[in-house]
Amino acid sequence: MRRLWAIGILLVMAVGSAFAQRPDAAQRVRTAYQAESRLRLSGVMRTTTVLQTGEVSSEVVVYRKGGMTRYEYRAPELGGLVLIDRGETLIRLNPATRTATVESVHRSPATVDLVLKNYQPSLVAREQMLGRQVDVVTLKPRRGSGPSRKMWIDRQTGLVLRTEQYNSAGKLVSRSVYLSVDWNANPEDSLFTVPAGWKQVESPVQSERHWEKAELSARLGFTVREPGYVPPGFVLDGFHLVYRPNTLPSAHIRYVDGLNSISIFEHRCPPGPGRGRGFQWGRRMGRRGNCEFFTSNEGNVVVKESSGIRFIVVGDLPEAELQKVIDSLR
Numbered sequence: 001m002r003r004l005w006a007i008g009i010l011l012v013m014a015v016g017s018a019f020a021q022r023p024d025a026a027q028r029v030r031t032a033y034q035a036e037s038r039l040r041l042s043g044v045m046r047t048t049t050v051l052q053t054g055e056v057s058s059e060v061v062v063y064r065k066g067g068m069t070r071y072e073y074r075a076p077e078l079g080g081l082v083l084i085d086r087g088e089t090l091i092r093l094n095p096a097t098r099t100a101t102v103e104s105v106h107r108s109p110a111t112v113d114l115v116l117k118n119y120q121p122s123l124v125a126r127e128q129m130l131g132r133q134v135d136v137v138t139l140k141p142r143r144g145s146g147p148s149r150k151m152w153i154d155r156q157t158g159l160v161l162r163t164e165q166y167n168s169a170g171k172l173v174s175r176s177v178y179l180s181v182d183w184n185a186n187p188e189d190s191l192f193t194v195p196a197g198w199k200q201v202e203s204p205v206q207s208e209r210h211w212e213k214a215e216l217s218a219r220l221g222f223t224v225r226e227p228g229y230v231p232p233g234f235v236l237d238g239f240h241l242v243y244r245p246n247t248l249p250s251a252h253i254r255y256v257d258g259l260n261s262i263s264i265f266e267h268r269c270p271p272g273p274g275r276g277r278g279f280q281w282g283r284r285m286g287r288r289g290n291c292e293f294f295t296s297n298e299g300n301v302v303v304k305e306s307s308g309i310r311f312i313v314v315g316d317l318p319e320a321e322l323q324k325v326i327d328s329l330r
Contacts, residue, residue, distance in 0.1 A: 025121035035158035042185035115258030228328035
């Protein structure tokens with residue numbers, strides 16, 4: 001009897017030890033978000049976008065150091081394009097013209113706290129990648145429908161070695177995976193600056209510039225309207241000015257919840273017959289009242305016109321939610 005009691009105690013201790021060693025999913029997500037700003041490495045990544053017509057993939061050489069990242073795209077059709085992300089600045093290097101285009105970047109408020117507030121993390125597996133131990137973590141909406149994410153997080157460093165993005169219908173829309181990583185790399189500082197002798201210009205369209213609402217309204221010549229309703233969990237990212245093909249300049253108001261976003265575009269209706277619908281958002285699904293519904297690679301789209309202004313609401317959300325958003329634009 002005493003021996004059985006001792007065995008029982010050992011089993012309880014073993015189970016307790018196993019649970020104590022089991023990593024907390026939320027902490028793994030926090031570590032992954034922090035890793036990008038502190039790691040120093042180089043590697044090769046394959047990125048894939050899943051379209052209705054099939055998958056489009058590209059290999060990218062990645063360098064990370066001091067919170068900066070350099071992406072060298074190998075796809076021939078991109079002509080050797082290089083992107084350098086310096087946090088508040090994005091630099092595009094075009095080897096064909098030896099031109100560096102610089103754009104100021106307004107960082108999204110989609111912090112890890114916002115992600116964990118709206119998405120439930122779960123540890124679903126423990127695997128190996130590139131000879132490393134990884135924790136497989138999923139992020140799924142805490143309420144309603146929305147996109148989800150699956151991450152393979154290196155247990156030692158927190159680097160996300162593989163990511164899969166799914167839309168609200170559960171369809172895979174993008175994937176990125178490291179094919180190799182040099183953990184001992186020490187990239188030169190010069191990799192994150194404009195090369196000597198290159199022409200440096202500012203981007204003619206600063207699509208990520210953060211505008212004040214009044215300033216943007218004055219620029220467009222009409223009062224930019226904010227919605228009276230956005231779904232729970234979404235916060236304002238900012239006001240932006242965008243130019244799209246075949247349309248007048250538009251206000252772009254963006255809301256985010258960590259993984260998902262709602263974009264509201266507002267511009268004057270062009271005069272004349274047909275009023276210039278501009279480019280197609282996607283496949284038209286129907287009409288309700290004065291609103292039209294479309295589907296696109298970016299999600300569902302609702303369009304309406306009121307008092308000479310066209311409103312376009314885009315998001316990976318049910319039509320009913322987008323309808324409530326656009327109805328609140330008065």
